[in-house]
Amino acid sequence: MPESTIPDELELSLVNALQIAPRATWAELAPILDVDPTTLARHWRRLESEGLARIAAFPRRRLMARRNLGYLELSCRNGTVEHVAGILAEDPDTLSIQFVAGSHQLMLTVVPGAGMADYLLSRIGGIPEVVSYRVHVVTQVPREAFRWQIRALSPAQRRALQALAPRDRAGAASERVTELDQRIVDLLCFDARMGYQTIAEHLGIAPTTAARRLNRLLREGLLGLRCDISRQHMGLPSAATLWGTVEPEILDRADDLGERIPELRLCTTIAGPENALFILWLRDAPDLTRVERELLAELPGLRIADRRMTLRTFKFMGGVMDDDQRFARSVPFLLGAPASE
Numbered sequence: 001m002p003e004s005t006i007p008d009e010l011e012l013s014l015v016n017a018l019q020i021a022p023r024a025t026w027a028e029l030a031p032i033l034d035v036d037p038t039t040l041a042r043h044w045r046r047l048e049s050e051g052l053a054r055i056a057a058f059p060r061r062r063l064m065a066r067r068n069l070g071y072l073e074l075s076c077r078n079g080t081v082e083h084v085a086g087i088l089a090e091d092p093d094t095l096s097i098q099f100v101a102g103s104h105q106l107m108l109t110v111v112p113g114a115g116m117a118d119y120l121l122s123r124i125g126g127i128p129e130v131v132s133y134r135v136h137v138v139t140q141v142p143r144e145a146f147r148w149q150i151r152a153l154s155p156a157q158r159r160a161l162q163a164l165a166p167r168d169r170a171g172a173a174s175e176r177v178t179e180l181d182q183r184i185v186d187l188l189c190f191d192a193r194m195g196y197q198t199i200a201e202h203l204g205i206a207p208t209t210a211a212r213r214l215n216r217l218l219r220e221g222l223l224g225l226r227c228d229i230s231r232q233h234m235g236l237p238s239a240a241t242l243w244g245t246v247e248p249e250i251l252d253r254a255d256d257l258g259e260r261i262p263e264l265r266l267c268t269t270i271a272g273p274e275n276a277l278f279i280l281w282l283r284d285a286p287d288l289t290r291v292e293r294e295l296l297a298e299l300p301g302l303r304i305a306d307r308r309m310t311l312r313t314f315k316f317m318g319g320v321m322d323d324d325q326r327f328a329r330s331v332p333f334l335l336g337a338p339a340s341e
Helices: 009-020 026-033 037-049 061-066 081-089 116-124 155-162 179-190 196-203 207-219 248-260 287-298
Strands: 053-059 070-076 094-100 106-110 130-143 223-229 238-245 264-271 276-282 303-316 319-321 327-330
Touching: 009 026, 009 037, 009 053, 009 155, 009 223, 026 037, 026 155, 037 053, 053 179, 053 327, 070 081, 070 116, 081 094, 081 106, 081 303, 094 238, 116 130, 130 248, 179 196, 179 207, 179 223, 196 207, 207 223, 238 287, 248 264, 248 287, 276 287, 287 303
Parallel strands: none
Antiparallel strands: 053 223, 070 106, 070 130, 094 106, 094 303, 130 264, 238 276, 238 303, 264 276, 303 319, 319 327
């Protein structure tokens, strides 16, 4: 792979735009960013080809709640961490794999389609190098990770882009997932900006069918799209996970907490000795102390029980990462048990 250049201001603005409207066309983005469509397409190809950014498809919280979203901490035999991570990187139910500093070496984000018990007994139990594990089942997601942004755009630009983004449909929605839906998701996991015409050609369906199926998954909160970055190459080399305890009603404030604390990427509630988990992206490790103080000020009564620094990412929301922490390839996730058409 050729040596990469640091993303410039235009590329940071482009990433920010795609974080808000991942499938907006270059023609739609051009007047907002004041750059011609051809130039935008060229810069995105560079970021994508060098593994610095990708548009990722991911299961939204309605689907994850049904499928036992959880965090799993693994302890491995000495010298086997990379081997275990390599095995789990191929697993569609294992969305993310982090090598962390702490009592366990690996932290996984999992959405097991057959249930957490089957995942632990069959998947983890079948890896002899894993010597112990600790499970944290997610109960709610007050602050979803896809809402995190690098903040390279003006408020006016963000408002214009939000008008292009798909919106969840209010009220009850179907959770029915068909084999065709899964085939669409498989394609999006490799190229989430793939056009309806191209999707249709791959699957032998009409473009209108491709559009209708994909937009239903997005509107009904089953599928999400987001622009992920290689944070180490975009000025955010450090990341940390905080485990804590706080009164549940206090976490109601976490929905917009990321607007006040830009380093906060994700907040979930979990079942266990601690009831809250926070994931932070930082410019350097010493930043953790300042951000922790800000969290304590924003969430009265919060008690931090543990802190884990991320040392390396093996897989990030389905994107397998190389030794240089660039996106190398994608492993599709399972949207759900397919229903008959």
